Amino acid sequence: MIRLSRKTEYALLALGFLHGRPDAAASSSARDIAAHFRIPPAILAKVMQSLKQHGIVDSLKGVSGGYTVRRDLTDVSLHEILGIFENAEALVDCLGPRSGGPVTCEQFDCCAIRDPIAALNDAIQDQLRSMSLARLFSTPAKQSRVPFSRLATADSRLRASRGDFALKGLLPDEHAVMAAASEQSGPSDHAPSQPTSGAVT
Numbered sequence: 001m002i003r004l005s006r007k008t009e010y011a012l013l014a015l016g017f018l019h020g021r022p023d024a025a026a027s028s029s030a031r032d033i034a035a036h037f038r039i040p041p042a043i044l045a046k047v048m049q050s051l052k053q054h055g056i057v058d059s060l061k062g063v064s065g066g067y068t069v070r071r072d073l074t075d076v077s078l079h080e081i082l083g084i085f086e087n088a089e090a091l092v093d094c095l096g097p098r099s100g101g102p103v104t105c106e107q108f109d110c111c112a113i114r115d116p117i118a119a120l121n122d123a124i125q126d127q128l129r130s131m132s133l134a135r136l137f138s139t140p141a142k143q144s145r146v147p148f149s150r151l152a153t154a155d156s157r158l159r160a161s162r163g164d165f166a167l168k169g170l171l172p173d174e175h176a177v178m179a180a181a182s183e184q185s186g187p188s189d190h191a192p193s194q195p196t197s198g199a200v201t
Contacts, residue, residue, distance in 0.1 A: 005085055008081060008082060008086060010039050010043065011047050011050075011051060011081055011084070012136075013037050013039070014030075014033050014051070014067075015056070016136075016137045017037070018068065018069045019069060019073055027068045028066045028067060028068075029067070030045045030048045030066070030067065032066070033048075033067075051067075055070060055071065056069070056070060056071060056081075058070040073133040074134040075132070076134075077129050077133070078128050078129075078131040078132075078133065078136060079128035091120065092114075092121075094108060094111075094114060095114075095117065095121050
């Protein structure tokens with residue numbers, strides 16, 4: 001299974017955030033982006049510096065400074081971003097940058113899967129090169145619907161563990177939560193019956 005590192009994920013989140021701003025010329029600080037996605041600020045700062053060193057973003061100094069996208073993201077591929085933060089471009093070691101050195105694989109001479117794996121590796125790399133960040137960010141995000149009761153529980157736990165933090169903007173007020181829960185549960189099977197008319201014996 002191919003997995004992206006955290007730094008790659010944070011880089012994509014930050015670039016998607018900058019790319020999606022209504023004012024493309026406006027800058028955003030690493031701290032603001034980190035707060036938006038709940039990313040450790042120190043780690044995101046290093047990620048943004050790496051993106052700057054590779055010419056993907058620009059940084060502006062000053063009170064209103066921050067980062068802006070430098071290049072047209074239609075010209076920046078996912079493969080390029082992975083090349084900044086990932087250590088290898090190959091599914092197996094013998095196909096990677098170290099393949100030009102001494103062969104350390106004991107199965108190298110008798111390997112029957114190296115060529116098929118190489119073909120698969122080439123196909124994956126070609127796909128990554130063909131996927132621009134602009135195309136990646138234009139893919140609609142699927143929003144999962146979470147029951148109000150679960151959101152309320154999660155929010156209360158976050159309030160307890162993080163103080164001021166809450167799922168702002170995501171939760172209805174407490175009355176809406178209670179009303180929704182009432183609608184879902186329906187009338188109680190054990191509701192008291194109405195008294196009937198007539199004499200009581």
